[in-house]
Amino acid sequence: MLEDPAKESSETHRRYANTPETPDFAFDPEDPWTQTFQEGLARADLRGKTVYEVGVGTGINVAFILRNCGAARVYGSDLDPRLVVLAESNLRSLSPQHAAYFEPVHGSVSLIDTDAARAKIDKTDVVIACIPQVGEPSDERLTAFREAQSVKLAKGAEDEAEDHIAHYYPWSLFDEYPYNSVGLGLNEALMRRVRQQAPHAQLVMNFGCRIGTEIICECFEANGYKPEKIASKIVLQHAGTDISFFVTLEKALSGTNLEKQLVCKFYSDPDGKKPLSATEAQNLIDMDPEVALYHEVAVIRGIPITN
């Protein structure tokens, strides 16, 4: 029996052991980002729906939406071809009775950019994704922009962890998308592709809201979707994570009379009551690299706007 998503609770989380195999190249599903995403997925009315996950990672969400949200079928792919294979095997161990309802698209698939992926998107009701929102620190043009604002990269920021592509995207490659200017180029590219390929499909996307939810909602609207925040959590900013991108945005706007229109949102407390700009957050990190800083993660549902 599938769980009723309406009854989804921490109780449900406890009854099932969600411990997928997580090699170093996979995004850690214990991360609060994934927990927030799943809270949103539980509220996204997925019962009976066909869902496509872009960037499946370990496959933890595939198992969750089949088992806990009552989705009828799930498609999924990832830029890293190893991950979709991992997702299949994790689903077989986490929820064998649902394994037949997952149809992976194999190979390296960026967004939905293969014929096989597009064929599945044609049959999809809801596209879900939690994909990178920060440009590669080593991106040549991003580096030039950062240096023009005299902002330094954090020590070690250019070292690539095994799961590097879970966190960063090739910024210059997505420059044709206007919201690339604030780190949303990859996400906007997905919005446009889905809008074109499956105009009636909804989007459910997970965001780190360090640039504020307003501008993320603006991006949905500019691409033909009515945005609605369906889950939100204040999470700990990973110590050592480079925030120079956000500092650079603030610095570039200073003295332009537009600085108040985009102030990045960090917090010094876990309740999200004491806001800090990125510049203030960076000053605290410079004084103590281990300082605890927080930011919001939110799940935004986009309903296609029909004219």
Added chain:
Amino acid sequence: MQVSNTIDCNGLSPAPTLLRIMQALVGRDDCGAPLNVLVGSDCNCDRLAASLGPLAGDVQLSHNIRQFASIN
């Protein structure tokens, strides 16, 4: 670094528009021609130019992409 001579800022509010222009100007070879910037119909170009300050001279703002063809 290859950057297009026309950038689309349609749909962007003023702050990300300004950022996008600054990013494009940084990555651009100095080819002498202004950077063409397509803005939405609700964009206040005078205000945007004021926010750009000295960089305003390097860009050509327009609500209509066809206008660029007649300039360059």
